[in-house]
Amino acid sequence: MTVESTKAQFCVEKRFDTIPTLDATRMRLFEVLQSDDADIERVERIISTDPAVTAKVIKLANSPFYRHAQQHLGLHQSLLTIGLDMVKCISLSMTVMDRLKCETRYARDLWAHSYAAALIAISLSTNKAEKDRLFTGALLHDLGRMIFLFLAPEVYTALIDSEGCRPGEELERQTFSLSHTELGEAVARKWNFPGEIVGIIGSHHRPVNHDSALICLINHVICRCEMGIPEADPSYLCMVRPFLGDGYKDLVNTIVQRYKTNTVVIENLF
Numbered sequence: 001m002t003v004e005s006t007k008a009q010f011c012v013e014k015r016f017d018t019i020p021t022l023d024a025t026r027m028r029l030f031e032v033l034q035s036d037d038a039d040i041e042r043v044e045r046i047i048s049t050d051p052a053v054t055a056k057v058i059k060l061a062n063s064p065f066y067r068h069a070q071q072h073l074g075l076h077q078s079l080l081t082i083g084l085d086m087v088k089c090i091s092l093s094m095t096v097m098d099r100l101k102c103e104t105r106y107a108r109d110l111w112a113h114s115y116a117a118a119l120i121a122i123s124l125s126t127n128k129a130e131k132d133r134l135f136t137g138a139l140l141h142d143l144g145r146m147i148f149l150f151l152a153p154e155v156y157t158a159l160i161d162s163e164g165c166r167p168g169e170e171l172e173r174q175t176f177s178l179s180h181t182e183l184g185e186a187v188a189r190k191w192n193f194p195g196e197i198v199g200i201i202g203s204h205h206r207p208v209n210h211d212s213a214l215i216c217l218i219n220h221v222i223c224r225c226e227m228g229i230p231e232a233d234p235s236y237l238c239m240v241r242p243f244l245g246d247g248y249k250d251l252v253n254t255i256v257q258r259y260k261t262n263t264v265v266i267e268n269l270f
């Protein structure tokens with residue numbers, strides 16, 4: 001299928017109502033993980049009722065990245081091994097992944113990209129409130145692309161193939177009449193995510209405050225690392241500088257280093 005042949009027929013707005021709602025139990029787990037009194041025992045009680053999340057947590061804890069001994073870890077030890085931040089990453093991503101089923105290589109690459117952004121955002125946060133905000137905003141910053149791959153996998157795949165990378169907002173608008181930032185913002189609102197998360201998703205390519213500038217820079221540097229160019233484009237630095245100050249230069253190096261460290265653990269998430 002070519003992009004040209006589908007441009008005229010596809011309208012995201014008409015399919016907007018077919019986007020599923022999120023699973024209430026999974027969202028409850030995520031809320032517990034975000035709460036101040038989240039502890040391993042409480043999280044374990046909730047996770048043990050969810051076989052899919054349990055399996056993923058145990059699989060990651062027993063992967064070569066964490067495990068060097070022969071003994072197989074159960075759920076409790078697995079939670080202690082990978083930590084609550086990683087459990088949060090698994091629970092929110094599976095909440096969204098299960099609803100937006102798309103088994104293509106591009107969907108997998110997009111999730112790997114999103115995990116990297118989330119783990120780096122957590123590591124750069126200075127307090128709990130910021131960590132919660134930036135983590136969710138980073139993990140879901142490209143929610144719109146995930147929705148495009150769910151609603152129109154053939155069209156979006158053709159766009160990626162024609163560009164040789166994830167398409168820019170202008171091409172998305174020409175094809176679907178809206179971009180992934182606009183679509184992601186609309187769906188995050190439909191799913192009742194907090195306003196600051198909706199804001200990050202909607203402005204991660206055109207930052208309007210500190211949060212969106214940080215996610216914009218993280219996203220940009222990760223994209224460049226994925227292309228084998230571990231440095232930032234000057235035009236992006238101009239966009240984020242008003243919100244991040246002169247510290248942005250050190251941030252670029254930190255993001256590149258953490259991207260390299262995190263790619264190993266991310267491989268074990270699939």
Ligand SMILES: [Fe+2]
Pocket residue numbers: 141142180204205219
């Ligand atoms: Fe994006």
Ligand SMILES: [Fe+2]
Pocket residue numbers: 113141142219
């Ligand atoms: Fe991105």
